[in-house]
Amino acid sequence: MARGARLTGRGWAMVVIGLVATAGAAIAGERDLIWVTAVPVFLPLLSLAHLTLDPPRITHRRTVEPATVAIGESARVVVEIRSASTTQAAALRFTDHAPAALGDGARFGIARGFGSWRQDVGYTIATTQRGRYQIGPLAAEATDALALARIRVAAEGPATSLRVTPHLWRLGSLTASPRLGAADATPQRIGQAGSDDVLVREHRHGDDLRRVHWKMTARQGDLMVRLEEHPWDPSSTLVVDTRTGAHFGQGPGSSLEWAVSAVTSVAAQLTEGRHRLTIVSPAGLACDPGHTLGEAALQLVLEAMTDLTSSEETWLGAAVADPQLLGASATIVAATGRLTAHDAAALAAAGTRALSRVALAPDVEAWGGEPGEHADALRLLRNHGWTVELYGPRTGVADAWRRATT
Incomplete structure (x- = not known):
């Protein structure tokens, strides 16, 4: 989709200078000079008409590798750009939009001259915030060969998703720690069968005293508590x-x-x-x-x-x-x-x-x-x-x- 073409600062300057010169020639009665002074006026207008009637035709395909990264890691973006505009002579300036959390995307230029062409452009983005992000759209800005007029177009092609997950830390084994219930994996069993077939372990600070198994406590010499549930449930x-x-x-x-x-x-x-x-x-x-x-x-x-x-x-x-x-x-x-x-x-x-x-x-x-x-x-x-x-x-x-x- 193309936005309205407009004159650049250079184009406006030429129009103003041309108009002033044309007015001066008319006032001085130098009609032969009017045709010469009119050139700076019509040249920017012709450039404007050219970009309006034949805007750049840009398509793209974007890949992100990897598509999922942890916060703080980087991802590589490669944009394959194709141009079907045979009359585009000046360089194209591109903006690949991205959220601020991804660094606002990237800006780059491509100068390939006349004819259709294909160009791959890659850049790296750093991630600073977890979430799901859309990279795109890709916008292009084109000027005529003399940079008298410019037009902005949105390149055809889908946006690309990037998922930024929380940072994953490599932790030690959970069950290897005595503070995380490893000692309960092999509690003591008392009795042989029936209602006396229960499991006990040593008392810990904060255990309910109603769970104290007094017979086992007397036998072991240490305060023991009854495990009413299975000894360990993963x-x-x-x-x-x-x-x-x-x-x-x-x-x-x-x-x-x-x-x-x-x-x-x-x-x-x-x-x-x-x-x-x-x-x-x-x-x-x-x-x-x-x-x-x-x-x-x-x-x-x-x-x-x-x-x-x-x-x-x-x-x-x-x-x-x-x-x-x-x-x-x-x-x-x-x-x-x-x-x-x-x-x-x-x-x-x-x-x-x-x-x-x-x-x-x-x-x-x-x-x-x-x-x-x-x-x-x-x-x-x-x-x-x-x-x-x-x-x-x-x-x-x-x-x-x-x-x-x-």
């Missing part, structure tokens, strides 16, 4: 805190993006181990791969976490208020923003039946805030058996995870 619930008011910073360096990256990385590690998982946020269910396992489950997670947006919810407990979403998860991992005592109480209640509970929470002072109620909330979580690890703006997810699970 299912996990991940909580990602998307509350706008609970986070610090903006853009890719914000605590929200840190939390999203952390949950996505943990989910990737779980799916690699063929765990079943559910991801919840204060806005509701974020991702539930169901019985899908392995690489297929990871792709579902990446799709969901790429599109995850911040919410206006004020209570983190909304993420864990539905017991059906929690199910009988063996592990609960929460990547949070600033917490209140109300938030911590909801997490503590949700984790009472889980074998392992990990919270990755912001170091408020490192983010430039005042701890206030946040410190009390973290203390409450620790008192209920949660492993709490703080993260700052420069903390790597892998480092925080290693400290939390060893």
Whole structure:
């Protein structure tokens, strides 16, 4: 689609000079000079008419490799441009449009002269924000050979999609950590059959005293608790805190993006181990791969976490208020923003039946805030058996995870 042709600054200058010269020749009575002075007037107009009647005919095909990248990585864009304009003499200037998060696209020129031609142009784009983006359209600007008039056209061809996922950190093994329930994989069994055939393990801080098995405690000499469920269920619930008011910073360096990256990385590690998982946020269910396992489950997670947006919810407990979403998860991992005592109480209640509970929470002072109620909330979580690890703006997810699970 061509936009209206217009004169350039040089074209307007020639028109004005020609008109002035023509008027001067007419006033002086030099009629023979009028034909000469009229040339600077008509030449830009002829150029304008040429571009209007025969605009450049440009088509293109764009490829992006890879079509999916993690935030911070680069992608290579190659644009195959074809021109069917046999009368285009001047260089064409192109703008391949893209969102600001991808660097606003690219600008380049091609000078091929008369005749049809084909040209491939490549450039690299850096990604700074997760999401789905459209690259395109491709716009071309053409002038006549003397640059007296110009016209802008949109090259025919589809826009191209690019998916920017959260950064995936390579984490340590989940089940190898004693803090994440590995010790519960082989609990002690007492009794031989029937109602006495139960499983026990050592008491942990935060366990309900009603689950203490007193006979086994007397026999072992250590406080032992009864496992009323199966000793280990390869299912996990991940909580990602998307509350706008609970986070610090903006853009890719914000605590929200840190939390999203952390949950996505943990989910990737779980799916690699063929765990079943559910991801919840204060806005509701974020991702539930169901019985899908392995690489297929990871792709579902990446799709969901790429599109995850911040919410206006004020209570983190909304993420864990539905017991059906929690199910009988063996592990609960929460990547949070600033917490209140109300938030911590909801997490503590949700984790009472889980074998392992990990919270990755912001170091408020490192983010430039005042701890206030946040410190009390973290203390409450620790008192209920949660492993709490703080993260700052420069903390790597892998480092925080290693400290939390060893």
